[in-house]
Amino acid sequence: MAIKGILDLLRVKQWIKNLLLFAPLFFSGKFFDIFLIQQVCIGFFIFSITSSCVYILNDIKDIEKDKMHYRKKKRPLPSGILSLQTAWVIFGVLTSFLIVSFFFLPIYFVFLCVLYLTNNILYTLWLKNIAIIDVSMIAIGFVIRLFAGGLMVAVSPSNWLVLIIYLVALLLGFAKRREDVLIKENSGEVLRGSISNYSISFIDAVLSFLSGVISLLYILYTIEATTFAGKYKEYLYLTSFFLVIGILRYLQLVFTSEESDPTTLLYKDAILKIIVSLWLISITFLIYG
Incomplete structure (x- = not known):
């Protein structure tokens, strides 16, 4: 139960969103280049850990509200499967791992990871309470994913793709x-x-x-x-x-x-x-x- 609780806290199922990092490489026609695939896989893993840190912070902040939600009350923290102390420890471990990993990654990719974290911290603490802006911040997170995947393989996503991803993210958010x-x-x-x-x-x-x-x-x-x-x-x-x-x-x-x-x-x-x-x-x- 503890392991399942940790996986739920990390929102491993939500990591599917980070497959967007593969989009620039896929549309470039170089998707079967083994070295480039390895680079994006590294980016995918790091970005997934980054997003898990965001989910943990959001769950810690909203624990009382989540207890009243018909579905969110089943999450590890509001349900009591994991304690707040455990959540903070997991957050600390993941954050430490990210800080060490950043020293071995392209500087611009690290910048986008930090930008993604900043975007989501602002969302969690303040902007989630402002209509339209709240959904826009979520959509910007998807665009950051897209550019992060491109930076790992030196491929720039097309203007068309950036706009489409942003609008699709808005659609899902609304x-x-x-x-x-x-x-x-x-x-x-x-x-x-x-x-x-x-x-x-x-x-x-x-x-x-x-x-x-x-x-x-x-x-x-x-x-x-x-x-x-x-x-x-x-x-x-x-x-x-x-x-x-x-x-x-x-x-x-x-x-x-x-x-x-x-x-x-x-x-x-x-x-x-x-x-x-x-x-x-x-x-x-x-x-x-």
């Missing part, structure tokens, strides 16, 4: 806020300071707007195709079918179920997993075939 607004309307509980400034109608309008912009940007990105490698790149626009269907499926789940967390849905929803898999297979073939 979908999670929708769940908090529903909890407030159904039970009266305000779980975040920013929730009072959100409404279901506003969030639904934002989700519709972002879905359209993301779809348009991705279609233009794949039609332009000059930033891609591969002899079949002129057919990359066909992968837009999977992106649009994936967005629609995600929105369907957000609007019709009680779950809006993208990581949870990706693990649980078979249809969403199939769509993402087909997108990955198709775009891999078109770039590397």
Whole structure:
């Protein structure tokens, strides 16, 4: 139970978000270069430890609020599986490991890790209570991941990719806020300071707007195709079918179920997993075939 509690505290399942570090290398056409893959894997591990430190700090700060949340109360700290003292010890060990590791990593990658930590500390202590800014800070964290992955292999992500990732992160963030607004309307509980400034109608309008912009940007990105490698790149626009269907499926789940967390849905929803898999297979073939 203690080991499972520690893994839950570190949010190991959330490390899937850090796979974004591989995106610049993947779209560069050099994904099967063993040395470059090793470099990104190192970056992935370090960034995952960095994000775990953020999760621990956030759980320590919000322990009392989490005790009132129907789902978060099952986390290791509010449920009592792990003590606050244990959480601080784990945080200290991970932080010490990061400080030592930074001496062996590219300086700009270290800068982005520190920037990510700073961004999330500001979010945890203050900015999470300001509507719209709260979701924007989360989205910026995804963009930092993207640039961090590029720095590990000296590949700059395209402008298109940066914008798409930022907007997708906004979409996922607002979908999670929708769940908090529903909890407030159904039970009266305000779980975040920013929730009072959100409404279901506003969030639904934002989700519709972002879905359209993301779809348009991705279609233009794949039609332009000059930033891609591969002899079949002129057919990359066909992968837009999977992106649009994936967005629609995600929105369907957000609007019709009680779950809006993208990581949870990706693990649980078979249809969403199939769509993402087909997108990955198709775009891999078109770039590397």
